[in-house]
Amino acid sequence: SAVISQKPSRDICQRGTSLTIQCQVDSQVTMMFWYRQQPGQSLTLIATANQGSEATYESGFVIDKFPISRPNLTFSTLTVSNMSPEDSSIYLCSVTPLLRSGGADTQYFGPGTRLTVL
Amino acid sequence: SQKIEQNSEALNIQEGKTATLTCNYTNYSPAYLQWYRQDPGRGPVFLLLIRENEKEKRKERLKVTFDTTLKQSLFHITASQPADSATYLCAPYNDYKLSFGAGTTVTVRA
Numbered sequence: 001s002a003v004i005s006q007k008p009s010r011d012i013c014q015r016g017t018s019l020t021i022q023c024q025v026d027s028q029v030t031m032m033f034w035y036r037q038q039p040g041q042s043l044t045l046i047a048t049a050n051q052g053s054e055a056t057y058e059s060g061f062v063i064d065k066f067p068i069s070r071p072n073l074t075f076s077t078l079t080v081s082n083m084s085p086e087d088s089s090i091y092l093c094s095v096t097p098l099l100r101s102g103g104a105d106t107q108y109f110g111p112g113t114r115l116t117v118l
Numbered sequence: 119s120q121k122i123e124q125n126s127e128a129l130n131i132q133e134g135k136t137a138t139l140t141c142n143y144t145n146y147s148p149a150y151l152q153w154y155r156q157d158p159g160r161g162p163v164f165l166l167l168i169r170e171n172e173k174e175k176r177k178e179r180l181k182v183t184f185d186t187t188l189k190q191s192l193f194h195i196t197a198s199q200p201a202d203s204a205t206y207l208c209a210p211y212n213d214y215k216l217s218f219g220a221g222t223t224v225t226v227r228a
Contacts, residue, residue: 004161033215042122042207042220043162092161106152107216109161 002027002097004110012116013083020079021113023093028073031096033107034066036089043092049076083117090114120145122219124208129224131198139193139222141208146217148210151184151191156205156221165206166193198226 003026013019023032031050035043047055049070057063070076080087093110121144131137141151150169154162168175168184168191175182181194195202205221 040220043218045215045217048215094161105211105216106164106167107162108164112159112161 002029002095002108004093004095004108006091006093006110006113008113009111010114010116012118015084015117017083018079018081019083019115020077021091021093021115023076023078023095023110025074025095027097029095029097030073031105032070032076033094033096034068034076034078035092035094037092037112038089046078046091080115083115085117088115088117120212120217122146122208122210122217124206124219125222129222131224131226133198133200133226133228135198137195137198137202137224137226139195139206139208139224141191141193141210141219143189143191143208143210146189146210146212148212150211151182152209152211152216153180153182153191153193154207154209154218156207162207162218195224198224200226200228202226 005024007022033048034046037043045058046061047057049055049068051070051073055068067079090112092112094107096105123142125140152167153165156162166182168182170186179196183192203225205223207221208219209216
């Protein structure tokens with residue numbers, strides 16, 4: 001398993017500003033994922049971050065808006081840039097451990113960052 | 119387009135009864151499917167994984183079935199307890215990633 005912490009846990013920001021969310025894992029992991037979850041909605045994958053390479057973004061998400069860093073096997077950041085009220089959501093970091101059970105990609109999730117944009 | 123549909127309404131059941139949750143998917147060919155539990159204000163927690171060649175999987179009071187012909191998975195909580203109250207998410211694995219349904223909220227009354 002993996003224990004994941006995220007900072008900040010919540011924030012209230014003004015439109016037009018940027019916020020960087022940190023994700024720290026207590027063990028080395030292969031894949032790191034960033035999701036967005038709006039109230040009552042499913043998790044939507046923003047991007048997959050692999051160490052040493054560019055993040056892979058899902059349809060509808062672009063690097064200029066959501067730049068991601070992955071400097072090592074235990075840490076990643078997601079920046080929400082030039083924020084608008086539509087970016088208000090919970091942002092979740094998720095990982096797949098290096099040692100996978102039966103070869104399947106079970107994912108472990110952080111507690112989330114609750115972002116409100118005014 | 120790809121779609122994952124879970125019980126649209128919340129499930130309210132009496133303690134001790136069995137809760138059955140449905141997950142139907144469209145335009146996916148998942149190698150396996152996972153179920154997660156999410157409590158308010160927390161990230162999802164992995165519960166069970168079932169592969170495409172498995173019909174049924176059990177873990178304690180939880181049981182999952184997987185029918186690739188019907189494109190459906192059923193998730194059962196037997197002998198339910200108030201502590202089982204949460205939102206349960208279905209997640210088929212396809213194209214090297216998990217996709218999540220919106221979840222079904224289960225409330226178990228004492």
